[in-house]
Amino acid sequence: MTSTLFRNGFIHSPADPFAEALLMEDGVIAWIGANDAAAGFAARADRIIDLDGALVTPGFVDSHVHLLETALAAEAVNVSPGAGGHSSARVLELLAPRARAWQPTEGALCATGYDDSQWTGEQLTQRELDDAFPDVHLYVPRADLHSGLVSSALLTHLGIAREAAPNGIVADGLHFQVRTAIRDIAPDRRERLYTKILREAAALGIVSVHENSAPGIDTRAGLTQLLQMTATADSGLPQVVGYLGELMSSPEQALEIAATIPGLSGFAGDLSVDGSFGSHSAAMRQPYTDKPDSLGTLHFDAEQIATHVHAVSMAKLAGGFHVIGDRGLDTVLAGFAMAAAQGPEVRSAIRRAGHRLEHVEIADAQAINQFIEFGIGLSIQPAFDAHWGGTGGMYESRLGTERTATTTPLRDFLAAGIAMGFGSDAPVTPIDPWAAITAALFHNNTDQRISARAAFLAHTRGAWRIAGQNTRGQGEIRIGSPADLAIWRCTELGVQAENSGRSSWTTDGRSGSPLLPILGPDAGPTQCLATYRGGTEIYSQLG
Numbered sequence: 122m123t124s125t126l127f128r129n130g131f132i133h134s135p136a137d138p139f140a141e142a143l144l145m146e147d148g149v150i151a152w153i154g155a156n157d158a159a160a161g162f163a164a165r166a167d168r169i170i171d172l173d174g175a176l177v178t179p180g181f182v183d184s185h186v187h188l189l190e191t192a193l194a195a196e197a198v199n200v201s202p203g204a205g206g207h208s209s210a211r212v213l214e215l216l217a218p219r220a221r222a223w224q225p226t227e228g229a230l231c232a233t234g235y236d237d238s239q240w241t242g243e244q245l246t247q248r249e250l251d252d253a254f255p256d257v258h259l260y261v262p263r264a265d266l267h268s269g270l271v272s273s274a275l276l277t278h279l280g281i282a283r284e285a286a287p288n289g290i291v292a293d294g295l296h297f298q299v300r301t302a303i304r305d306i307a308p309d310r311r312e313r314l315y316t317k318i319l320r321e322a323a324a325l326g327i328v329s330v331h332e333n334s335a336p337g338i339d340t341r342a343g344l345t346q347l348l349q350m351t352a353t354a355d356s357g358l359p360q361v362v363g364y365l366g367e368l369m370s371s372p373e374q375a376l377e378i379a380a381t382i383p384g385l386s387g388f389a390g391d392l393s394v395d396g397s398f399g400s401h402s403a404a405m406r407q408p409y410t411d412k413p414d415s416l417g418t419l420h421f422d423a424e425q426i427a428t429h430v431h432a433v434s435m436a437k438l439a440g441g442f443h444v445i446g447d448r449g450l451d452t453v454l455a456g457f458a459m460a461a462a463q464g465p466e467v468r469s470a471i472r473r474a475g476h477r478l479e480h481v482e483i484a485d486a487q488a489i490n491q492f493i494e495f496g497i498g499l500s501i502q503p504a505f506d507a508h509w510g511g512t513g514g515m516y517e518s519r520l521g522t523e524r525t526a527t528t529t530p531l532r533d534f535l536a537a538g539i540a541m542g543f544g545s546d547a548p549v550t551p552i553d554p555w556a557a558i559t560a561a562l563f564h565n566n567t568d569q570r571i572s573a574r575a576a577f578l579a580h581t582r583g584a585w586r587i588a589g590q591n592t593r594g595q596g597e598i599r600i601g602s603p604a605d606l607a608i609w610r611c612t613e614l615g616v617q618a619e620n621s622g623r624s625s626w627t628t629d630g631r632s633g634s635p636l637l638p639i640l641g642p643d644a645g646p647t648q649c650l651a652t653y654r655g656g657t658e659i660y661s662q663l664g
Contacts, residue, residue, distance in 0.1 A: 123146070123147060123167050123656070124144060124145065124146040124147075124151070124162075124165060124166045124167050124168075125144070125145050125166060125167065125168045125169075125170060125656070126142065126143075126144050126159060126162050126163060126166035126168070126169045126170070127142060127143045127144075127145075127170050127172050127177060127608075128141065128142035128143075128156055128159040128169070128170075128171065128172065129141065129142070129156060129171050129172050129173060129174065130142070130172025130173070130174060130175045130176065130177055130608075131172075131174070131175070131176045131177070131614060131636055132153055132177050132598060133176060133177060133178040133179070133598060133635040133636060133637065134153055134597070134598040134599060134635060135597070135599075135635055136153065136597075136598070136599040136600070137153050137154060138633045138634060138635045138636075139155070139633070140153040140154055140155065141154075141155055141156045141159075142154055142155065142156050142158070142159035142162075143177060143598070144159075144162045144166065145604035145606070145653070145656050146656075147656065148354065148603060148604055148655040148656035148657070149601060149602065149603055149604055149656065150598060150599060150600055150601065150602050150603075150604055151600065152600065153598060153599070153600065170663060172608065175608050175609060175610050175611075175650055176608070176609045176610075176611055176614060176636065176637075176638070177598070177606055177607070177608050177609075178326075178577075178581075178598070178606070178607050178609065178637070179581040179582070179595075179596050179597060179598055179605060179606065179607070180326055180327060180328030180329070180581070180605040180606055180607045180652055180653070180654070181325070181326050181327045181328065181554040181580050181581060181584075181607065182327065182328065182329040182330070182331070182542065182580065182581060182584035182585055182588075182596070183322065183327055183329075183330045183331065183543075183544045183545050183547070183552055183554065183580075183584070184331045184500040184501075184542035184543060184544035184580075184584040184587060184588070185331055185333055185390070185479055185500045185502065185544030185545065185546045186322075186330045186331065186332060186333065186544065186545060186546070186547045186552065187332070187333060187334075187338050187339070187391075187546075187547065187548065188314075188315050188318050188319065188330070188332055188339075188347065188361075189304065189306070189311065189314060189315065189338070189339045189343060190266070190338060190339075190547075190548050191318050191547040191548040191552070192314035192315065192317055192318045193231065193304070193314070194231075194233040194234075194548035195317075195318070195548075196231075197231040197232055197233040198215055198216050198219050198230070198231070198232045198233070199215070199232075199233055199234050200212045200215045200216065200232045200233070200234055200235050200261070201233070201234025201235070201236060201264065202234075202236055202239065203234070204234065206234065206235065206236075207239075207240060208240060208241075208242050209242060209243065209244070209245045209246070209249055212232075212235065212245055212261075213245075213249060213250075213253050215232075216230075216232065216253075216254070216259070217253070217254075220253070220254040220257045220259070221254075223254075223257050223258075225258070225278075228258070228303060229258040229259065229260045229275055229303040230257055230258060230259050230260070231259075231260045231261075231262070231303070232259070232260070232261040232262070233262070233264075233548060234264050235261050235262065235263055235264060235269075235270075236263065236264040236399065236515070238399060238509075238515035238518055238519070239513075239514075239515065239518075245261065245270060246270075246288070246289065247270060247271070247272065247273060247288055247289025247290075248289075250270065250272045250273075250289070251272055251273050251274070254272065254274075255274065256274050257272060257274055258272065258274050258275040258278050259271065259272035259274070259275055260272075260275060260299065260303060262300075263397075263399055263400055264399060264549060265396075265397035265398075265399040265400055265549055266397075266548075266549060267292070267296070267393075267396040267397040267399070267400040267402050268290060268291065268292040268296055268396075268400040268402070269290070269291050269292075269296055269299065269300075270289050270290055270291075271286065271289055271291055271299060272289070273289070275299075275303075276289075279298070279299065279302050281295070281298070281299070292396075292400065292402065292418075293396075293402075293418065293420075296337075297336065297337040300337040300338070301336060301337050304337075304338075304339070304340075308342070308346060311343055311346060312346065312350065315346070315347055315350060316350070316358065318552075319351065319358040319359050319361075320358065320660070321552070322359050322552055323358065323359050323652045323654075323659045323660040324649055324652070324660045325552060325553065325554060325649055326554065326607030326609065326649045326652050327359050327552070327554065327607075327652070328359050328360065328605040328606075328607070328652060328653075328654045328659075329359050329360040329361070329362060329584070329585075329588075329605070329654075330359055330360075330361055330362070331361075331362045331363075331364065331390070331500065331542075331544065331584070331588060332344065332347055332361050332362065332363050332364065332390075333364055333366060333389075333390030333391045333443075333479065334347075334363065334364065334365050334366065334390065334391075335365065335366030335367065335390065335391040335392065335393075336366075336367065338366070338391060341365065341378075341381065341382060344363050344365060344382055344385070345381070345382045345383070347361045347363060348361055348363050348382065348383065348384040348385070349383070349384075352384065354654045354655035354656070354657035354659070355657060357657070357659050358654075358659060359652075359654060359659065360654060362386050362588045362590065363382070363384060363385050363386055364385075364386055364387055364388070364389045364390035364439070364441070365378070365382065365385060365387075365388050365389075365390070366388070366389070366390045366391040366392035366393070366443070367388055367392065368388075368392060368421065368425060368428075368429050369388050369428075369429050369432040369433055369436075369440075370428055370429075370432060371432050372431075372432050372433075372435040372436040374432065375388060375432050375433050375436040375438055376436045376438075379436070379438060385438075386438075386439055386588060386589070387433060387438040387439030387440055387441070387474075387475075387476075388429070388433050388438060388439075388440050388441075389433075389439050389440050389441030389442070389476065389477050389479075390441065390443070390479060391443045391479065392429075392441065392442045392443060393420055393442070393443040393444075394419065394420055394421050394426070394442045394443060394444045394449045394452060394453055395417055395418055395419055395420065395443075395444060395445055395446050395448075395449035396417065396418055396445070397445060398445065398446075398482070398509070398515065398516055398519045398520065399509070399515055399519070401415050401417060401519065402417050402418045403417045403445040403446035403449060403482070404416065404417040404418060404419045404445075404446040404447075404448040404449035404452070405417050405446045405447060405448050405520075406446075406447045406448045406451070407524075409519050409520070410518070410519060410520055410521040410524075411518050411519055412519075416448065417446050417448065417449070419448070419449060419452060421442075421452070421456075422452065422456075423452050423455040423456040423459055424456070424459065425456070426442070426452065426453055426455070426456025426457070426459075426460075427456040427457070427459035427460040428460075429456075430456060430457055430460040430471060430476070431460045431463060431467060433474065433476075434460070434467065434470040434471045434473075434474045434476075435467070435470055437470070437473075437474065438474065439474055439475045439476055439477060439588075439589065440474060440476045441476050441477040441478050441479065441497075442478055442479070443478075443479045443480060444478055444479070444480065444481060445480045445481070445482045445483075446482070446483065447483040447484075447485070450478075450481065450483065450484060450488055451488075453478065454488060454491045454495075457471065457476075457491065457495050457497075458491070461495065471495055471496065472495060472496040473496070474496075475496070475498065475587070475588075475589040476495065476496065476497050476498070477497065477498045477499065477500055477587050478492075478497055478498075478499055478500070479499075479500045479546075480500070480501070480502060480505075480546070481499050481501065482505070482528045482529060483524070483527055483528055483530075484530060484533070484534075486533075489533060489534065489537045489539065490537075492537070492539050493537065493538070493539065497539075498539070498540035498541065498542065498586065498587030499534060499539055499540065499541045499542070499587070500541075500542050500543075500544050500584075500587060501529065501531065501534070501541055501542070501543055501544070501579070502529075502543070502544055502545060502546045502549075502550065502557070503529065503531065503543060503557045503558075503560035503561040503564070503576070504545060504550040504551075504553070504556060504557050504560050505528075505529060505546075505550065506528065506529040506560055506564055506565055506566075507556070507559075507560035507563075507565075508550055510525060510528060510529065510564075510565040510566070511525075511565035512565075514565075516528055526566050528566075529564065529566075529569065530569050531561055531564060531569050531570070531571050531576075532564075532568065532569045532570065532571055532619075533569065535571050535575055540583060540586050540587050541579045541583050541587070542579055542580070542583045542584030542585075542586065542587040542588070543557045543558075543561070543576065543579045543580040543583070543584065544557075544584070545557065554580050555638070555640065555647050557576070557580060558573055558576040558577055558580060558640060559640045559641065561575075561576035561579070562576060562617065562619055562640055562641070563641065563642075564619075570619035571619055572617065572618045572619050573616075573617040573618075573637050573640060574616070574617075574634065574635075574637065577637055578596075581596040581597075582595070582596030582597055583596070584596070603655050603656075604653055604655060604656040605653065605654055605655060606651075606652070606653040607649055607651070607652050607653075608649070608650040608651040608652075608663070609638065609647055609648065609649060609650065610647070610648045610650055611638040611639075611645070611647050611648075612638070612639070612644065612645025612646065612647075613638070613639040613644070613645060614636040614637065614638060614639065615636060615637070615639045616634040616635075616636065616637070617637065617639055617640060649662075650662050650663055651663050
């Protein structure tokens with residue numbers, strides 16, 4: 122038996138909101154309480170850590186990541202507006218140093234963060250790439266990763282006729298083909314890339330991530346490797362919960378494939394019903410404001426969705442889809458209804474399976490009622506609103522002011538009691554849990570703001586819940602729950618409501634609400650000092 126006693130800090134626990142000390146033994150929380158009672162546990166502890174006023178919270182769970190994509194993006198050329206990529210000429214300048222030194226043996230030279238939605242000039246063209254770097258295999262994906270621009274040299278190298286992408290823009294199946302080809306990576310390099318990103322996540326207080334794998338994003342072998350690498354806490358890495366975004370046609374097929382990927386949680390995640398607002402490919406009921414001839418793209422119809430839902434439900438596995446537009450969501454829910462109509466046994470299996478949807482940027486009251494009816498959980502990315510919502514943002518340029526105000530309806534989901542976990546969709550937005558909580562607290566639509574406490578729960582307990590892994594008190598600090606913890610040095614602690622004054626509970630710290638860092642544009646930094654997965658230290662700056 123191993124044990125560690127933490128004392129002289131603040132313990133974020135609804136079970137004892139005034140706790141100052143904590144004992145973890147053999148990977149679980151054995152005791153929480155006051156400092157004056159902690160001395161009684163000192164003799165039995167193998168290690169005693171003086172928190173010196175630090176905050177101990179449940180560790181974060183990022184409910185939507187792409188680990189290989191995130192690692193590759195870290196090695197790519199950053200051409201985001203934040204890096205200065207605000208015009209075609211500037212993007213070419215950013216690409217130039219790496220492009221001039223590029224060798225064919227390196228594989229394709231990739232960019233990351235390309236977003237011309239707020240540019241005043243024209244978008245980057247294949248001709249500009251070819252003129253500047255005629256022999257370089259260049260891949261410049263949009264920031265949302267649902268389309269991209271490729272050089273003629275790369276098309277030729279991949280054996281793709283120029284007629285298939287006459288302007289160099291690849292989307293849908295062709296984009297999938299390009300991404301698949303340039304992500305043919307050896308297992309040893311994969312392991313290094315996975316490990317790097319997972320260690321960075323641990324340094325941000327993250328104890329688990331939900332990997333949304335799919336063809337064109339990673340391989341079945343890669344997902345299997347990830348699950349094996351992180352199966353136990355002694356790996357020293359956050360736990361990976363794995364989803365495979367492939368469409369199933371029968372329970373037998375689902376079980377057969379699942380058997381080849383030990384630990385697979387289901388066939389969900391980036392099984393994309395539609396695309397994104399940025400690429401004009403999210404399936405919409407009404408045309409895009411800045412592209413009135415487009416309603417976006419539907420990749421599956423309701424019958425295909427119904428077949429998939431039936432297959433995975435009867436196989437007792439989770440299913441789900443990536444869906445952003447309202448027409449896309451209509452199609453998904455029509456598919457769920459078709460599957461459920463096959464009989465009481467199927468309907469019960471659907472509700473028990475723990476199906477989930479990713480993103481769900483627009484949802485009306487009818488859709489929310491259907492989430493409840495079918496037991497659907499949601500993986501939501503509040504940073505999308507912070508990055509692209511609000512006045513003058515990309516969402517407004519694509520959807521107009523009225524529709525933009527309906528996006529990322531956090532408060533509606535919360536009020537309905539929908540199981541909701543927060544994630545980053547890294548590398549689309551960075552892995553940064555406190556930034557996601559801040560985005561929810563300061564949502565561009567004041568009617569959809571939620572409290573810091575509610576947002577924190579979505580990034581901890583809620584994310585365990587939508588993965589069906591909340592049976593032992595995961596995401597909470599209470600006696601008997603797993604010791605999945607993060608320790609923080611904060612400038613200021615408090616109880617922070619959303620800025621619309623709508624909270625029905627008091628923010629007075631004396632009321633017994635557990636404390637969290639004060640967040641906002643003027644708030645001080647929140648630094649992770651240590652992260653524990655099941656009582657095992659996976660990151661530490663503690664002495």
